[in-house]
Amino acid sequence: MRYWHPFTEEAIEQIKRDGITKLVVLPLYPQFSISTSGSSLRLLEAIFREDEYLVNMQHTVIPSWYQREGYIKAMANLIEKELEKFRSPKEVMIFFSAHGVPLAYVEEAGDPYKAEMEECVDLIMEDLEKRKINNSYTLAYQSRVGPVEWLRPYTDETIIELGRKGVKSLLAVPISFVSEHIETLEEIDVEYKELALESGIKNWGRVPALGCEPTFISDLADAVIDSLPYVGAMAVSNLEARQSLVPLGSVEELLAAYDSQRRELPPPVVVWEWGWTKSAETWNGRVAMLAVFFVLLLELATGKGFLHQWGILPLA
Known part of the structure; x- marks a missing residue:
């Protein structure tokens, strides 16, 4: 991990002790962003470059996996289960809250995060519609820090606006988080819940993070197995032509495509x-x-x- 044990450096040392010669790099972020997956790849790039054992390590990266059937199904399962806890499930608005990124990353650096996030939400809603669940929904972005402009709409402002429009039941979905941490347990469960109730929203619910949900874990394992034939192989040249089951490229290729400017990244939430x-x-x-x-x-x-x-x- 980047900010807690086992740190990336510790995992790399274990890889060397185990004599591993080929790697599948799987960032645990469903959607790719310069500030999340890209940040992890930057660190790997620096480690690979400075270590003789790793400099020629054959590897491939699964840059994002939000479109995989198992992930989509697991998210839809959790949403359906939480909707059933409301007295009037059909009247509940599904509120997707994703971690924000600086707007400049998307508009100037070509970060695919916003497009992948919107496609991810569409895929989940399509799965729910097949189950005859046709609730209204929206997407907003949370956890912004610093003075720069971040992706809009902001989660807090959207909650207030929904309250003004008369929305009474809201189900929050932490769409870019696969585990519970400060941004789900504190920011969503405490701060945003309080804001929603103050804004006139009477009924609040929250979909848990995927954690070790079996469908999700099984799908991640399948993603790694699907990628094995591509370890050390040439990546496709056209980034838009990537297939959902075919991982794309190496650390260097992905950074060259999405993060060539190597801008200073915002710090993690403290x-x-x-x-x-x-x-x-x-x-x-x-x-x-x-x-x-x-x-x-x-x-x-x-x-x-x-x-x-x-x-x-x-x-x-």
């Missing part, structure tokens, strides 16, 4: 960030509440302190 920042508000507030609680507890236990001196609590 949980413990202090100051006047959006991501810090919740944690700063909670720490302050805990501090007040312990001060009050200490005052009551000892009968001394500022609150007693100021006359807010009676002296013992």
